[in-house]
Amino acid sequence: MDFYIGLLQVIGVHTLLGLSAWCVLHTGQVSLAQGGFFAIGAYVAGMLTAMVGWPLAWALPTAALFAGCIAIAIGFPALRVKGLMLVVATTAFAEIVRLVFFNLKWQVQTPNGMVGPDGGLGFGGIRYFPANALSGLEILSLIWSVVAAVMLFLWLLDRSRIGTLWRAVGEDEVAAQSAGINLTAAKVSAFGIGGAIAGLAGGIFSHNTTHIEHGNFTILLATFAIAYPIIGGLKSLLGTLVAVVFIQGVLIEGLRFLGDWRSLLFGAMILAVMLIRPSGVISAPLNLSLFIFKKNATKLGSSKGASHA
Amino acid sequence: MAWIDFLDLVQSLMDGVMFGATYALIGIGFTLIFGVMHKINLSYAAASVGAAYLSLLIVSVAPSPVVYLMAAVCGGVLGALVYFVCFRFLPLNQSLATLMSTVGMLLVLEESIVHATAGMPQNYPAAFADTVFNIGPFILRGDLLFVFLLGCAVMVGLKFMLEKTRLGLATRAVAQQPIAAQICGMSVDQTNASTFVIAGFLGGTAGAMTGAAIGVLSPLLTLPLTVKGLVVTVIGGLGSIPGAILAGLIVGGAESLFQFVRGVSERDIYVMLMLFVFLVFRPNGLFAAPGGRD
Numbered sequence: 001m002d003f004y005i006g007l008l009q010v011i012g013v014h015t016l017l018g019l020s021a022w023c024v025l026h027t028g029q030v031s032l033a034q035g036g037f038f039a040i041g042a043y044v045a046g047m048l049t050a051m052v053g054w055p056l057a058w059a060l061p062t063a064a065l066f067a068g069c070i071a072i073a074i075g076f077p078a079l080r081v082k083g084l085m086l087v088v089a090t091t092a093f094a095e096i097v098r099l100v101f102f103n104l105k106w107q108v109q110t111p112n113g114m115v116g117p118d119g120g121l122g123f124g125g126i127r128y129f130p131a132n133a134l135s136g137l138e139i140l141s142l143i144w145s146v147v148a149a150v151m152l153f154l155w156l157l158d159r160s161r162i163g164t165l166w167r168a169v170g171e172d173e174v175a176a177q178s179a180g181i182n183l184t185a186a187k188v189s190a191f192g193i194g195g196a197i198a199g200l201a202g203g204i205f206s207h208n209t210t211h212i213e214h215g216n217f218t219i220l221l222a223t224f225a226i227a228y229p230i231i232g233g234l235k236s237l238l239g240t241l242v243a244v245v246f247i248q249g250v251l252i253e254g255l256r257f258l259g260d261w262r263s264l265l266f267g268a269m270i271l272a273v274m275l276i277r278p279s280g281v282i283s284a285p286l287n288l289s290l291f292i293f294k295k296n297a298t299k300l301g302s303s304k305g306a307s308h309a
Numbered sequence: 310m311a312w313i314d315f316l317d318l319v320q321s322l323m324d325g326v327m328f329g330a331t332y333a334l335i336g337i338g339f340t341l342i343f344g345v346m347h348k349i350n351l352s353y354a355a356a357s358v359g360a361a362y363l364s365l366l367i368v369s370v371a372p373s374p375v376v377y378l379m380a381a382v383c384g385g386v387l388g389a390l391v392y393f394v395c396f397r398f399l400p401l402n403q404s405l406a407t408l409m410s411t412v413g414m415l416l417v418l419e420e421s422i423v424h425a426t427a428g429m430p431q432n433y434p435a436a437f438a439d440t441v442f443n444i445g446p447f448i449l450r451g452d453l454l455f456v457f458l459l460g461c462a463v464m465v466g467l468k469f470m471l472e473k474t475r476l477g478l479a480t481r482a483v484a485q486q487p488i489a490a491q492i493c494g495m496s497v498d499q500t501n502a503s504t505f506v507i508a509g510f511l512g513g514t515a516g517a518m519t520g521a522a523i524g525v526l527s528p529l530l531t532l533p534l535t536v537k538g539l540v541v542t543v544i545g546g547l548g549s550i551p552g553a554i555l556a557g558l559i560v561g562g563a564e565s566l567f568q569f570v571r572g573v574s575e576r577d578i579y580v581m582l583m584l585f586v587f588l589v590f591r592p593n594g595l596f597a598a599p600g601g602r603d
Contacts, residue, residue, distance in 0.1 A: 030408065077585065081592050083404075084349045084547060088539040089588050092581040095536060099578045120574070219532055223412050230405045264424060267416030270409060271394060278399055278406035 005136040009208055011248050012143035016201035017221075018228030018240040019150055023194035025229050026163075027187050028170035029082065033074065033090035034198045035222030036097035037067040041199025042206035042216075043101055043117065046126040049207065050115045051108050056128050056207065060146075064200040071195020075188040082173075094222050102214040122213025126206050143204055150197055151237055157193075158237070166190050170234075198225070231273055233280025243280075316446050321569040322562050327453040328522055329561015330460030334515035335534055336541030336553035337467065338508040344484040344548040345504045348407050352391055352414035353512055354534035359418045360384035360509070361516030361526055365431055373434040377459070377517045384513020385506045387418075392505035397498070415531070422528045430527040433520030456518045463514050464554055470507070471550075480504055484548065533577075537564075540580065544587050546594025555595055 017038060024031040045063035048054040054062075078089045101123075107116035117123040129139055157163050168176040169186045177183055206212045228247065232239030251266050258265060335354055342350045364380035371379070395410040440451025471477035482490040483500045491497050519534065520526045541560050545552030563583055567576040587594070 025405075030405065077589050081588060084343060084539075085543055085588070085592065087349065087408075088543045089585070091536055091539060092584045096578050096581045099575065099581075103575055103578075219536065227409060227412065230409050261424075264417060264420040267413045267418075267420060270413030270416065274406050274410040274413065275398060278403050 002136060005140050007249065007253055009136075009140055009143055011244055012140070012147050013201050013205045013208065014224070014228065014248055015147050015241050015244045016150060016197055016204070017225045018232070018244050019147075019154060019237065020194040020196075020198035020201065021225040022229040022234070022237065022240050023154070023166075023190045023197065025226065025234055026158075026166045026170050027190040028173065029079065029187060029191070030087050030226060031090040031191070031194070032087055032219060032222040032226065033071070033078075033093045034194065034225040035217050035219065036090075036094035037071055037195040037198035038202035038205070038221065038225070039094075039097050039101060039212075039214075039217035040070055041067045041202025042212050043104075043123060043202075044199070045203030046123055046206040046212065047116070049128040050126045051110065053110070060200060060203045063203040064196045067199025067202070068192045068196030071198075072188055072192040074195075075191035076184070079184065079187045079191065091219060091222070094217070094219060098214050098217050101217070120214065122211055122215075123206075124211040126210050126212070128207050130210070139208065143208070146200065146204065150200070151241075154237055162189065227270065229280075231270065231280060233277075235280070239280055318566070318569055320447055321565045323447060324450065324453055325565020325568075326558050326562040327450075327457035328565070329558040330457045331515045331518045331522065331557075332537050332541050332560050333554045333557025334460055334463060334511045334518070335538035336545055336557045337464070337550055338512045338515070339538050339542040340545065340548055340550060340553045341480075341504055341508045341511075343542070345480060345501055346396065346401070348396065348401070348404070349411070349539075350391065350395070350505075350508075351408065351411040351535060352395065352418060353411075353508065354538050355415045355418040355531040356387040356391055356509065357384060357512030357516035358519070358526065358528070358531045358534065359422060359516070360387050360513035361433065361520045362422055362426070362431070363387075364513075364517060365433070365526070368434060373436050373521075376434055377436075377514070377521070380517035380520075381510045381513040384509040384511070384516065386509070388505040388507075388509020388512065389502060391509075392502050396501070396505075415535070419528055419531050422531075426528075428528065430525040433517075433524060433526050435521045435524055438524075453522060456522045459514065459518060463511060464550075467507070467511065467550070476500075476503055480507075537580075540584050544584060544594055546596040549594065549596040552594055552596035 017034060020037065021031065021034045024034070041063040044066050045056075045059045048059035048062060049056055074093055078086060078093065081089060101117060102120055104117045105119045107114045107118060112125060112127070115125045134142075158166075165176075165181055165186045166189075168179065168181055169183060173183060176186075205216075209216075224247070228243040229240045231247070232241070232243030251269055255265060335357060338353050338357070339350070342348065342353070360383040361380045363383040364376045367379055368376050391411070391414055395414050396407055399406050399410060401407065435452045436455045437451030440454075442449035442451070442454070471481060479490065479495045479500045480503070482493070482495060483497055483504075487497050490500070515534075516526075519530060523530075537560060541553055541556045544560065545554070545556035560580060560583075564576055564580050567579040571579065
C-alpha cells in the first residue's frame with residue numbers, strides 16, 4: 001500500500017511540473033528551464049522550513065513566488081529569442097541553477113544539528129513532514145489538493161482573456177502581434193506563472209523526499225517536464241495528467257518486471273508515441289494516414305516546418 | 310599575478326582550445342542538421358558517443374587509427390538510423406514532435422550504452438599519448454595536438470565536400486530554399502538523409518576524439534556534450550559552420566580557463582553565463598546563417 005501511496009505522490013509532483021511546462025508551451029515556447037525553477041523551489045522551501053523554521057503553509061507560497069520572480073527576471077532576456085535559441089538559453093539557465101546549488105554550502109545550527117545545503121552532498125534533513133507526524137495519506141491528499149487547485153486555476157485562466165492571449169501567441173506570433181497583443185507580456189506572464197508552479201512542485205518534492213541534491217535537477221528532469229504536455233497533447237490540461245500517469249505509472253513503475261530493459265524500452269515508447277500520435281495522446285484523430293501517404297506528409301512538412309526548431 | 314601563474318594560464322588556455330575541436334565538430338553537426346531541416350536533433354551527441362562505443366568492438370584486433378575510422382563510419386550509420394526513426398515518418402510541421410522523438414532516441418542510445426557496458430567506463434585508445442612537444446616554456450601534449458589536427462582535417466574535408474561536390478551543392482540548396490531545390494529536381498528527403506549521415510561522420514569522429522583525449526568513454530559524457538554542442542551552435546550562429554568552429558574553440562578555451570581560475574565544479578556556470586552574454590548582446594551568434602533565415 002505504501003508503494004502505491006508513494007507512486008501517487010510522485011505522480012502528483014510530476015503533474016505539477018508538467019502543468020508548469022504546459023503554461024510555457026501554450027505560448028509556443030519550448031523551455032527547458034522548468035527543472036531549474038523546480039530546483040529553486042525545492043531549495044528555497046526546504047531552507048525556509050528546515051533552517052528558518054517556517055511552517056510549510058508559508059514556505060510553499062514563498063518558494064513559488066520566489067521561483068516565479070526569477071522566471072520573470074530570466075524571461076525578459078531569454079524570451080527575446082525563440083525556437084532552438086530559447087531551448088539552449090533555458091538549458092543554460094537550468095544548468096547554471098543546478099551548478100550553483102552544486103557549489104552552495106550554507107549550513108546553520110538548529111536543534112537537530114547542522115542543517116542546510118552542503119555542496120555536492122546535497123541538502124538533507126528537510127524533515128517537516130516526519131516532525132509534524134504527517135502520514136503518507138495526509139501528504140498524498142495535501143499534494144493532490146494542490147494539484148487540483150493548480151488545475152482549476154489554469155482551467156479558469158485558460159478560459160479567461162489571458163488564456164486566449166496565450167493561445168493566440170502560441171498559434172501565430174505575427175498574427176497575434178498585428179492584432180495588438182503585447183507579445184512580451186503574454187510570454188513573460190506565462191513564463192512567470194509556469195515558474196511559480198514549478199517552484200511549488202519543487203517545494204513539495206523536497207519535503208516529500210527530505211533529501212535533495214543537484215543530481216535531482218538535471219536537464220533530464222526538464223525534458224520530462226516538457227514531455228508530459230507534449231505527449232499528452234497541448235489542447236487540454238487533462239492530457240498532461242494522462243501523460244504523467246502513463247509515463248510515471250505505466251512506463252516507469254509498470255514495466256519494473258522487465259528489470260534493466262525497462263529504461264531502454266522507456267525511450268522507445270516515447271519514440272513510438274510520437275510516431276503514432278505526433279500531436280499528443282489527447283488531441284487529433286489517430287494519425288493513420290502517416291503510414292499510407294508518407295511521401296505527401298513529409299513533402300508538405302518540409303516546406304511548412306521552417307519557422308520553429 | 311606571478312609569471313609562473315601566467316604561464317599556467319596560457320598553458321591551460323592552449324589545452325582547452327585544442328580540446329575545443331571536439332566541441333566544434335559537435336556544434337557543426339547540430340548546425341548542419343539545423344541548416345537543412347530547421348530542426349534540432351537532441352540525440353546527436355548521444356549518437357556520437359554511441360559511435361565511439363561501437364568502435365570499441367574492434368579495438369582488440371585493429372590499430373587505433375582504424376578504430377577512429379570505425380567510429381566515424383558507425384557515426385554515419387547511427388546518423389541514418391536517427392533520421393529514419395526520428396524524422397522521416399514524422400510530420401515535420403509539428404516542431405515539438407521531432408524534438409520529443411529525438412529525446413526518446415537520446416534515452417534509448419544512452420540506456421543501450423549503459424546496458425551494453427554495465428555502466429562501467431571503458432578505456433579508449435589514445436594516439437601519441439607519450440609524445441610531448443616543448444615550445445619555449447609551454448608543453449604541447451601529443452594526444453591533444455592529434456585531436457586538434459584531426460578535427461581540423463575533418464573540417465577541411467567538410468568544407469571541400471560542401472563546396473566542390475554535387476552533394477554539397479544539394480545540401481546548401483536545400484538549406485537555403487527547400488521548395489526551390491525540389492523544383493530544380495533535388496530530392497529533399499535524400500539530401501536530408503545524407504546530411505544526417507555526414508553529420509554522423511563528424512559526430513563519430515568527435516566521439517572518438519573525446520575518448521582519445523580523455524582516455525575513457527562513459528555514458529555520463531552524453532549530456533554534457535549535448536549541452537556544450539548546443540551552446541557552441543548558438544554562440545556560433547545557427548546554421549553557420551565557420552561560426553561553429555570558432556565558437557567551439559572559444560568554448561573549449563573558456564572552459565579550460567574558468568577551470569584554471571575557479572575550479573572544475575564552477576567552470577560550467579561561467580561557460581553558461583558567457584552564453585547569456587552572447588544572447589543579450591549578439592542574439593544571432595558570431596556569424597548569422599548564410600541566407601539569414603531564422
